[in-house]
Amino acid sequence: MAGLSLLNTCIKVVHDRIRDLHSSLTTEFARRYLPRLDLVDQCINTNSVVYWVNGSGFQVLSELYSSISEDQYVVVGDLPYPYINESPVFFLLQVLARSLARNGYVVLTDSVSINLGSRNVLLLGYPHTGKSTITALAVSRGFKVYSTENTVVKVENGGLEIVAGTRVLVYDPRIRDLFRVRVESTSRTKHGYEVLDLELLNSDLKYPAVVDEVYLIYTSFNSRGFSGQPVKGRKVDKTIWYFATSLLKGLDYYSPRPLDTPIDEPVLRTLKQLLALFREKYNDKFHEVFGSPIEVFEGLIKS
CATH class of the missing domain: 3.40.50 (Rossmann fold)
Structure with a gap:
């Protein structure tokens, strides 16, 4: 499974269009809020897993937090797009902030x-x-x-x-x-x-x-x-x-x-x-x- 990586922190994303998702996060709009994330084929140190179901808009269906294992999120929605579907960017920013904090970093x-x-x-x-x-x-x-x-x-x-x-x-x-x-x-x-x-x-x-x-x-x-x-x-x-x-x-x-x-x-x-x-x-x-x-x-x- 591919992941989004920054420093020694990785968010595993289960998505059938992961490369399109990563591309949408490299736009000027997304980078106003998200540090640049690398797309990796496999997470070495997984802090969070996002199960992403294709759909319209964006909604977090469930979240499960752990202090000793991976956090898990289930979301449904489309790829982020300026002015139309911005919420996925801010969701991933929150997931990233928590994942980084677990590894000693603060956003x-x-x-x-x-x-x-x-x-x-x-x-x-x-x-x-x-x-x-x-x-x-x-x-x-x-x-x-x-x-x-x-x-x-x-x-x-x-x-x-x-x-x-x-x-x-x-x-x-x-x-x-x-x-x-x-x-x-x-x-x-x-x-x-x-x-x-x-x-x-x-x-x-x-x-x-x-x-x-x-x-x-x-x-x-x-x-x-x-x-x-x-x-x-x-x-x-x-x-x-x-x-x-x-x-x-x-x-x-x-x-x-x-x-x-x-x-x-x-x-x-x-x-x-x-x-x-x-x-x-x-x-x-x-x-x-x-x-x-x-x-x-x-x-x-x-x-």
């Missing part, structure tokens, strides 16, 4: 990671707080971007390592006039946002990359200035827990309903390692920042 949602020359910064931000705008500004200055939207990290060697992530950027084209910058695009969404496939700009990024600083972003086009303050105490745990478990707990809606996967022992062990690392390693390197996207971006460069 941080609503996150981007950027190399600012001598430093790698991880930006976290609730929806529509300016992460994509700041990322587009970084691209306009020639900085390299490790991930957009979803970042796969691992606690390793006393630090947080970026090991994979999505690399398709969706941004508001108004930034060209507002901030007088030039940013390329490879396509446009039906709602008018620009899309840039970063793999076409720099496909030679080297992973893993160690995170030097972490920022929680609050920006808007109507804001002015730049200010920041450290994230301390219980707020560290609450914030990181949110971004680390949003995919696992189905906080990002898709039709007919997202999964609510369990935080069982192997997943909890990974999350505890992440929280402990933030308390110990990043206690003075984790800040929340406020203001205008361009001024916050300039502030990050100078920090």
Whole structure:
């Protein structure tokens, strides 16, 4: 049976059109949310099995979770397609997030990671707080971007390592006039946002990359200035827990309903390692920042 593989994690998929499924996951739309997955003839380390029955739309018929064996899902539906049948992408993202967590990795949602020359910064931000705008500004200055939207990290060697992530950027084209910058695009969404496939700009990024600083972003086009303050105490745990478990707990809606996967022992062990690392390693390197996207971006460069 073929599988979808990332790092040492594999999702076995029983589907009579597995190559068509994999092809649909390599589209620009799917890669906005899913890291690039390899199609393998056989899973060496199987964490999940998806039994996929052809049909219309998409629905999860059953799910069976295990902390010592493979998770199993039975779904019925068509292949993913932008604007028509998007739910399979988000379902597989949830399955991938749980499978990775069982192997020591965390998928941080609503996150981007950027190399600012001598430093790698991880930006976290609730929806529509300016992460994509700041990322587009970084691209306009020639900085390299490790991930957009979803970042796969691992606690390793006393630090947080970026090991994979999505690399398709969706941004508001108004930034060209507002901030007088030039940013390329490879396509446009039906709602008018620009899309840039970063793999076409720099496909030679080297992973893993160690995170030097972490920022929680609050920006808007109507804001002015730049200010920041450290994230301390219980707020560290609450914030990181949110971004680390949003995919696992189905906080990002898709039709007919997202999964609510369990935080069982192997997943909890990974999350505890992440929280402990933030308390110990990043206690003075984790800040929340406020203001205008361009001024916050300039502030990050100078920090």
